[in-house]
Amino acid sequence: MRGLSLRSPSPMPGFGLAAGITFTLLSLVVLIPIAALIARGADIGLAHFLATVGTERVLSALWLSFRLAFLAALFNLVLGLAVAWMLARYDFPGRRLIDAAVDLPFALPTAVAGIALTTLYAPNGLVGHVFQGFGVRIAYTELGIWLALVFVSLPFVVRTVQPVIEEIEREVEEASATLGAHRLRTFVRVILPMLTPALLTGFALGLARAVGEYGSVIFIAGNLPYKTEIAPLLIVIRLEEFDYEGAICIALAMLAISFLMLLVINLVQVLSRRRYGNA
Amino acid sequence: MPADIALPASAPLSARPPRRRARRVTTEPGWFRAALIATVLTLLALLLFLPLWEVFSQALSEGFGAAVASLGNPDARHAILLTLLTALVAVPMNAAFGIAAAWMIAKFDFRGKAFLITLIDLPFSVSPVVAGLCLTLLFGSGSALGAFMIAHGMQVVFAVPGIILATMFVTFPFVARELIPVMQEQGRAEEEAALTLGASGWRTFRTVTLPNIRWALLYGVLLCNARAMGEFGAVAVISGKIRGETITMPLMIEMSYNEYLTVAAFTMAALLASLGLVMLTAKTLLEWRFADQLAARHRH
Structure with a gap:
């Protein structure tokens, strides 16, 4: 049938x-x-598209957006794994509060996060002035954009990896220890492969979110053309200039690169599943 | 059995054999655990808790009265009403979509199911700004459809319908993604039993399916609503930011902030953050109380 x-x-x-x-x-x-x-x-048309996207300002905006989104997702891969591991395995006071708070970036509107992070990390802000003392500027630099992107993509890896860690059977780890592997080796050779598909899923979700993020970034970015101007902001600027073609070209370039990246991540995922079984 | 348990309580301490604590092989050394917890908590404080605290402290920096007064301004009131109206239309529409899509995907077998799920997830990989641009192109005066609709008095771009559509776009997958795994797991045996006993399709849905999915539905609606009220990028593009007409709460925050009206910006932000915290609390309570009726990833 x-x-x-x-x-x-x-x-x-x-x-x-x-x-x-x-x-x-x-x-x-x-x-x-x-x-x-x-x-x-x-x-x-292709020629006009390439000419529009090929300008230095568009290219540097695209490069900035994708590079910082990748770096933020990479940082969250590590931090997310640590948070998920801690929530699933360790007992400490306030564990349930932290568990709930991880979803704060989902609950806090991006504009709210944007102005809060900016005032906090500005050179005269509560945290910013401490860093300023060490000569590090966060707000209105690439570091600030990265920070905002880390904020918005924080929950993804935690939420995809945590349930998988909870389902790992302790016997597997015991077997590994019995066979003489020390803890680090057990983690790298036994546990990590089981977590890889979930880690990649969380990474991809976080990356997709960070690439397109606008609300929290525009406040902290400084928005200097060629330096701290992200691609979504450039689309908005083009629209405000009524340059619809320019906006369309940047949007299509963003969509194309995003899908290409997600395709590569999916491919890596298929390969890792094939190698380690359907964990 | 450890030797020290057999010792009488009165035995002098020195008589105890040196106790060797069994090393637990399935956890990390204590110093590592302590260091990891301390590092992660510091990072989370810097990333999550301090920004939240900053919102409320900035809002109240000139006192409670000044904060409340900033909400009395007619533009602020209009923004609050518009945001409520947007959520009131967009969230039920997406809930209806979520139920229909989950019913179709979980209760039937058909070709192209995986592709359909990919399409439903599409808004997650499209930038909100691009979403706003897509809707602006479709309904703006530059397209045939847009020109026709404007000629017949139906303004979408730079108007409330556009804001609602943009909000629906970015929150589109929330309810469906929550319901699909729950309904797939529940299967269709209960519905089939009801149908065999003569219940109509609608009655089966109302008395069998709906009670089974109500908490998952509420969970999805909460997430959808939080995002709907806070959406910024897509709405910023399509609304045209007309003061007193198409300014939602998040846009009002941006406007006040750029005009250096710190208290007004952060009071509006505190209002949205409070709504977010209420949502987070409700969601957490659902996870604790009804974990077995939510999608597997929320069961801690």
Whole structure:
């Protein structure tokens, strides 16, 4: 049956209605608007697209956005693993509070996070003036952008890895220890491979979020062209100049690079699953 | 059995054999645990707790009265109402979508299911600014559809419908992603039993499915609502930021902040942060109380 019809027979009612609502809303809200962007992009033509994206200002904005998003996601890979490990394995006062607080970046609107981080890390801010004493400026530099991106992408790795750590059976670790492996070796050779798929999923989610982030970054970034101007901000600037073509070109470049990156991460994930089994 | 348990309590301390503590092989040494906890807590304090504290301390920096007074301004009131209206429309729409999509994906087998799930997740990998741009292009005066709608008095871009659509775009997957794994896990045996006993499809949904998914649905709605009220990038692009008309709470924060109205900006931020904290508390309570009825990743 399955080979012939699009869906296998079921006694359950409501497929038509559910499919109707799903596809109508999905098309209206998401698919048709994205198609509109791609259609308008197709009108521009490749040569014009390359000329627009190839300008120094656009290239440096794209490079800044993707580089800092990657570095933030990388930092969160380590911090997220540490937080998840701590929450799953250690007992310490306030564990449940920390567990709940990890989702704070999901609960706090980006504009709120943006102005709070900026005042906190500005040269005259509570934390910023301490760093200023060491000659380190955070707000209005790349470091500030990175910090905001770390903030917004913090929960992803924790939330994907934590349940996997909780499901690891202690027997596996005991077996490894019995066979003479010390703790670090057990962690690297036994535990880490089991966590790799979840780590990569969290990394990809965090990266995607950080690349597109706008609200929390624009306050702390300083927004100097060529230096601290992120790609989403450049899209907004182009729109305010009514340069729709310019905005479309940057948006399409961002979409293309994002999908390419997610494709690579998916590929790595498939390879790691093949190597370590379906953990 | 450790030797020291057998010793009578009155035995002199010196008589105890040197006690060798068994090394626990499935955890890290104590110094490592302490160092990791201290490092992580410091980083989380710098990243999460201090910013939250900063919001409230800046809002109250000129006293409670000044903070409350800044909310009395008509633009601020309009922004609050607009944000509430946006969430009130966008969240139920996305909840309806989430239920329909989860019903379709969890209760039926059809081709292209994985592709459909990928499409539902699409808004997560699109920048909110790009989302706003897409909607602006589709409904703006530059497109045939937009020109037609404007000619017939339906303004989407730089108006409330655009804000609602942009909010729906960025929060689109939240409820569906929460419900799909829960409904997939529950299977369809209970619904089939109800149908066999003669219940109509609608009644089966209302009396069998809905009670099973209510906490997961509430969980998804909470997350969706938090993001909907706080959305900035997509709304900033499509709203045109017309004062007193298309300014939502997050846009009002930006405007006040850029005009150096620190108390006004942070009071509005504190209001949104409080809503976020209420959401976080409700979500945490759900995780503690109804863990078995939520998606697997929330079961701690």
